[in-house]
């Protein structure tokens with residue numbers, strides 16, 4: 001009796017468990033923190049949970065982010081920035097210290113579910129020349145040794161996120177894929193090392209950059225709905241560059257004896273501003289197509305198993321280098337403050353949910369004064385001064401604020417400066433060319449932002465605690481008064 005009950009319970013569990021595995025498809029994304037006004041980590045973790053993200057990738061061991069991820073149920077990939085590769089390569093002790101401070105402590109003291117350490121970030125990018133060629137592999141080996149020493153090597157896997165330019169195809173077809181000749185042997189050594197340690201290879205793939213780099217690139221081929229002119233590769237037909245690019249890597253792996261090497265896609269996404277093809281419409285289309293593939297567990301023609309994909313990115317970062325282009329600060333599915341840019345179906349008919357509990361600066365903007373003249377000799381200088389400290393990438397060609405007239409253009413620049421400076425006194429002066437207004441100057445696609453109030457964010461929990469103490473003190477006094485009144 002008891003046994004059969006246990007047995008049926010077991011089967012119920014099994015069936016329930018299988019159902020669960022099928023139903024709940026977690027999403028993964030990158031969380032970058034190069035912002036002048038970052039969201040509070042607690043708010044970001046809630047944003048991740050609310051939107052079904054159960055894996056996140058960080059570019060460095062950011063203490064605030066890691067602590068907030070403790071006991072969250074979210075799996076973490078922690079990155080090591082490229083400038084740490086040389087010190088980590090030169091000494092095992094440095095790697096032991098790094099792992100101790102940036103992995104072990106967070107796992108044991110804060111309950112952070114760290115699953116991967118990403119050693120470097122696209123270290124073999126052609127634009128870096130040879131800067132990290134000598135240090136990446138030794139750093140990887142030292143970090144792995146340190147993880148073993150810390151007793152974490154089973155649960156925490158090393159990897160190296162690489163740009164898709166580490167491989168290429170001479171035939172122009174995915175089947176011609178192989179590693180770039182200048183780093184071929186190094187790639188093989190790294191892949192063999194990862195494989196020996198049951199660790200994955202990580203590759204970043206950017207259809208947006210393919211489209212962006214080549215004016216003749218067929219736009220439809222960047223997206224997923226099969227309407228592009230197909231690329232025929234033997235018996236395989238490709239209708240999107242994402243699959244073709246990924247399979248170029250799989251061919252390269254096959255050619256070198258690693259056909260079953262696990263691969264993570266560390267970054268893939270679409271920006272919404274800073275370039276004519278970076279807009280909400282294209283980003284929604286691309287990311288929805290990508291999410292649909294994830295929900296369907298769709299692989300590629302050469303690798304049929306579901307892909308492990310980290311979206312790039314969760315939120316915009318207004319302090320990122322724009323060396324690759326103005327779009328670099330606009331990769332977020334959400335704006336910098338966790339506000340919605342566009343809707344996505346995030347599975348089971350759910351939609352994106354914006355960040356909750358964000359504290360903003362006052363509802364006021366800095367604009368060009370109605371009394372100021374466009375002929376003022378200080379105008380041009382004041383705009384370039386503002387834009388040298390604040391993010392004006394939305395003013396560029398083909399961007400969300402590129403159609404503003406000259407006055408609004410100046411206003412946009414002044415406002416970004418004013419907000420970036422936390423609306424500080426004197427930050428809306430510009431030789432008397434500007435004034436503060438309570439009227440939102442935003443116009444169609446152009447959003448005049450108000451920044452997050454960093455002070456309120458930091459003190460909010462403490463203040464509410466103080467408030468509670470005050471409230472309960474008041475309550476106590478009230479209670480005492482009642483007792484005294486009742487007693488007498």
Ligand SMILES: *[C@@H]1O[C@H](CO)[C@@H](O)[C@H](O)[C@H]1NC(C)=O
Nearest residue numbers: 033034035036037319320321
């Ligand atoms: C923005 O980036 C610059 C250069 O990378 C850095 O020096 C500065 O501290 C950053 N500002 C903020 C607010 O993070």
Ligand SMILES: *[C@@H]1O[C@H](CO)[C@@H](O)[C@H](O)[C@H]1NC(C)=O
Nearest residue numbers: 060061062081097098101102
């Ligand atoms: C831990 O990581 C941070 C951020 O990357 C870095 O600044 C720090 O040096 C690391 N700790 C050690 C001991 O290397």
Ligand SMILES: *[C@@H]1O[C@H](CO)[C@@H](O)[C@H](O)[C@H]1NC(C)=O
Nearest residue numbers: 223224225226227284285288
């Ligand atoms: C492709 O997707 C776009 C946007 O999601 C849609 O408007 C279009 O009709 C689709 N085309 C085909 C052939 O499915």
Ligand SMILES: *[C@@H]1O[C@H](CO)[C@@H](O)[C@H](O)[C@H]1NC(C)=O
Nearest residue numbers: 383384387395404405406409
């Ligand atoms: C707006 O400002 C940007 C940034 O300084 C400048 O490049 C652009 O020419 C300006 N456009 C107009 C219409 O004034």
Ligand SMILES: *[C@@H]1O[C@H](CO)[C@@H](O)[C@H](O)[C@H]1NC(C)=O
Nearest residue numbers: 371378429430431432433434
């Ligand atoms: C700005 O205007 C005030 C008052 O009209 C004047 O006193 C001041 O000199 C002006 N400042 C500049 C930089 O023009």
Ligand SMILES: *[C@@H]1O[C@H](CO)[C@@H](O)[C@H](O)[C@H]1NC(C)=O
Nearest residue numbers: 463464465466467468469471
């Ligand atoms: C204190 O009590 C007031 C009135 O009951 C309430 O509105 C407020 O939210 C409380 N403050 C805190 C921090 O709990």
